[in-house]
Amino acid sequence: MQFSDLPLDHRLGKALEIKGFTQATEIQAQAIPYALMGKDLIASSKTGSGKTLAFLLPAVQRVLTKQPLSRKDPRVLILAPTRELAKQVFFQLKWLIAKHQLKAALVLGGENFNDQVKALRHYPQFVVGTAGRIADHLAGKSLYLNGLEMLIMDEADRMLDLGFSEQLKQINAAADHRKRQSMMFSATLDNAALHHLTQSMLKAPQRISIGISSAEHKDIQQRFFLADNVTHKERMLAHIINEKEHRQVIVFTATRADTERLSSLLKEQGLYSIALSGNLSQGQRNNIMSEFGRGQQHILVTTDIASRGLDLLNVSLVVNFDLPKLADEYVHRVGRTGRAGNKGEAVSFVGPKDWASYLSIKSFLQQEINFSEIEGLEAKFKGLRPPKKAKPTVKKSAGKSESNKGKAGSGTNNQGPNRVKPMQGTEVGDRPMKRKPRKSIQDNEE
Known part of the structure; x- marks a missing residue:
């Protein structure tokens, strides 16, 4: 239209x-x-x-x-x-x-x-x-x-x-x-x-x-990598940023401290990087976003504070250094790239601490996710098994003899004559209600 x-x-x-x-x-x-x-x-x-x-x-x-x-x-x-x-x-x-x-x-x-x-x-x-x-x-x-x-x-x-x-x-x-x-x-x-x-x-x-919030974004290529620990993530981050030329990059972390640490690490590698987090004053945040928006900084390292609403058309790569706790927040992070018809790429690292978030995201997206690998940086971590469900144990009431079973007032296992045994026979609600036959006028006359 x-x-x-x-x-x-x-x-x-x-x-x-x-x-x-x-x-x-x-x-x-x-x-x-x-x-x-x-x-x-x-x-x-x-x-x-x-x-x-x-x-x-x-x-x-x-x-x-x-x-x-x-x-x-x-x-x-x-x-x-x-x-x-x-x-x-x-x-x-x-x-x-x-x-x-x-x-x-x-x-x-x-x-x-x-x-x-x-x-x-x-x-x-x-x-x-x-x-x-x-x-x-x-x-x-x-x-x-x-x-x-x-x-x-x-x-x-x-x-x-x-x-x-x-x-x-x-x-x-x-x-x-x-x-x-x-x-x-x-x-x-x-x-x-x-x-x-x-x-x-x-x-x-x-x-x-309009559409489904979890629907796959056709303009964004999404890749997931298993990671052993923070050091492993840092090595993969450097590799992915340097493997090809990106216009601008946003790296999402879980904590404010990590924004500063990763930004400093990237600067040591000769990359123009800047950190944004909620503990900065409004003036500082405005200056950072202004610099990044004008292209003065190549990489923005941030918490979820920048995951929504910002219309930055030059972002071609988003990296989830830590997965978000909320599955729909993943969609908003990834949505910072691939805007206005441009192609984008989203990379996510999944370590032991990210596994629960990964399962939540996988369920939310309703898509099959295959893990990618970087040659020489393969992870030993292969995921976590779901915890085994404990078998229910039946405790017998102390001091109660077998002869007391079924008698009224015999404790928690009481199955008196007026109680329904749910594991046997049919339940009361399944039985038709019995009514006394109604007498006809003729019967009354007799």
Whole structure:
């Protein structure tokens, strides 16, 4: 479907044309018409499917074409799980509204609170932020959402994983206008906590699911290698990065300490590498992502903080030095490459500590996984066997004679005359109910 086929305002069509966007992705083609009708929406699609525009275009269209419910409250609130993803959404929003007299504010944790208060006093129509900091502004009376028209939650499942359930409830309670429209985008719809959130925040939502989040990405070649230990992983990492030329590389680790250690190790080998982790200040993280985005650094070593939302088109290799604990997080990590039609490669190391995660990922992907080997770096580790199930033992009650069996009050093994023996005969529920024969009128007369 072409964007010109969608009932979008001509000013949005012009902005898309300038950017060279003509063909709508599947999620955009299905979600935008429902969103424009004002329906609540819950949608899932794989990473890199263009869902950001799927909610930004209807949001901007509403602000451009309809009267506000309130002159002071923001009209659209967009929530993201991480600061990096919120910033990316904000920058896409900025170019969509660049030619219009519309204001947007970015409200993130870890940044100056008072500066954000000043920005909110200018009554922006759009607020993009993280749930924790938005809740802080609600509590501090520097933000009111009574007149909010659209509440959009990007990567809602990730927000729940990060523990923002209470903040989302606070935001939902504050945005209490009966005409509010809500849209929720998630990697998966099969999540009990997400289902509960959907019931409490959305009204008869239209459900859209594009593909399967675990489906194989045709533009990404995935390889798995067995590893004996951390040293073995380090030797394989150096080999894979150097075996052919890659535009840019992201290496995912389990801990913050490992990001610094691996980055230093790669620098010693003459590779341009930089480390990103959650213990850095927001300014430091911004500088690191800016350097990597401009191509000043060849390799980014990071925790899961960079696994979602970042649109880095030059990443041609992703390495899972440690497998993630959550299977769907693997899909998001791998999705940092192979974007916008480019080919990518994803490599994962599986050591003894990664084995449980590997089994979870294998089950989630529902694909056959064959392990590759590097000549001269073959692993001795071949996987872990599942633990044997212990045979149940029957304990006899002390002091109870065989003659007591079957008698009432004879202990836990009591099988009195009124009890069902489940291992013998038929159960009571299988027997037809016996009824007394009904007397006829003739019988009564006699």
